[in-house]
Amino acid sequence: MEEPLGLSTLAVHAAWAQTPANPPATMPFYPSAAWAFRDLDEVDAVYEGRVKGAVYARNGTPNRWALERLLAGLHGGEAALATASGMAALAALFLAHLRPGGRVVASRDLYGTTWGLLGDLARFGVEAVGVDATDLEAVAAHLRPGSLLLVETLSNPRLRVADLPALAALARERGALLVVDNTFATPYHARPLAQGADLVVESLTKFLSGHHLVLLGGLVGRKDLVEGPLGVAVRAGLVPDPWACWLGAEGAKTLAVRLERASATALRLARFLETHPKVGAVHYPGLPSHPDHATARRVLARGFGAMLAFELPPEREAVNRFLRALRHIRLVLSLGGTETTLSHPATSSHRSLPPSEREALGLHPGFLRLSVGLEDPEDLLEELEEALKAV
Structure with missing residues (x-):
């Protein structure tokens, strides 16, 4: 008969369960940083x-x-x-x-x-x-x-x-x-x-x-x-x-359903922004006006993506008024989430570039990048339209 283990030994070694013969419904999480060997x-x-x-x-x-x-x-x-x-x-x-x-x-x-x-x-x-x-x-x-x-x-x-x-x-x-x-x-x-x-x-x-x-x-x-x-x-x-x-x-696991929705919404937003008098230019390959539209139709599948960019007047304060007028679309210096977010390349992703290089790329203070999420498209259109009134 085995000798009973001490409290400290039990606390370290007793919490082991038998691996089930049938698999789990989702992939298990293995947090261990190290692994044991028999010999x-x-x-x-x-x-x-x-x-x-x-x-x-x-x-x-x-x-x-x-x-x-x-x-x-x-x-x-x-x-x-x-x-x-x-x-x-x-x-x-x-x-x-x-x-x-x-x-x-x-x-x-x-x-x-x-x-x-x-x-x-x-x-x-x-x-x-x-x-x-x-x-x-x-x-x-x-x-x-x-x-x-x-x-x-x-x-x-x-x-x-x-x-x-x-x-x-x-x-x-x-x-x-x-x-x-x-x-x-x-x-x-x-x-x-x-x-x-x-x-x-x-x-x-x-x-x-x-x-x-x-x-x-x-x-x-x-x-x-x-x-x-x-x-x-x-x-x-x-x-x-x-x-x-x-x-x-x-x-x-939800990649396809997310991007199907977000890509369709991005096209709607791009078409709206392209016709708005406060917007100087829209960069979205799904628009026929985009210089690479024909290439996009060959290279891309299932739409044209959930990212777009647009240009407001090249004035920092005009951009700030626009951002402050938004309700749900936030300034977030990343992209690709379920929420629609904006970023400002000149002060974030391309901040380290010399001003002359940013200027050569067209990244002036009014250039904004939009990552389109999963909200109702009508709500996003209404919010953008209201915020543009502040520009």
Whole structure:
């Protein structure tokens, strides 16, 4: 008969339940940062990949593996890497695929923080060249073997549309890799791998998880192209925690229904804003007036996305009057949630750019970016119309 255990030992070890023979209705949450082994033989088997086992949370957890399987499936990719943020995915990619003397040919329209990260790489001898990604001749002039071509499916915040098949063909011809940040489009509107891209980056913080609850990123592509970033992410600690992975996977379940609704509403709002006398310009690829409308019809599926931008008079106080007159649409320096939100690129996402560069991109004080949510479209139209009276 076993000797009874002491109180302290019971407190540490007694709270174990038998694993049910039948599966749970939702994916379990595995919060453990460390995992136990029966013996050294099992340690070897796990490290060598002969059995699927967990070692340490940085190396991989069931929740992270599940999220990576989801990402690969949504994009039709061989492999995926989940990271602690969209920027962590880019950092892992750059560290794995770039060397001193390497070159990144990047769209000038990229998210401002992405340009900041490219600037950080300059001290390691990596060159970043900004181009108009809609000008194929300009792109071709700067590509060379081994370089990365980095574009956004829908650019942040001007909503320019990358001609992914044409850029992919150009990258292959020049011996470069095409990397596509698909955050605004998500796999609901675009699957860049199917259009010739080599790697796809997603910020799951945004529409993919969709509820402003997590900080997550992802990288999807061929296994041989993902393995390098995976190793970097594990060594540098760029991986997400299990709870974020669990929340991200749960949020993604409603991706299609959320974006179907939000994209349809965005088109209605864009049409309304385009005709309003207080609005100088509207940037939405679903409008025939958009310079990339024809490209969008080829590259995007199921609509034109839930993001749009519009221009008020280039006066800070006019923007403040507009913002203060809103009731439910709030100024939130992110995007992709269930709520409709606004952001002001000149003072947030592109704040770090020199004024001359912001001006060249057209990001004046009256430029606003709108992330459309799930509210009744009529309520949003009424709220915007009332707030524009204050401009």
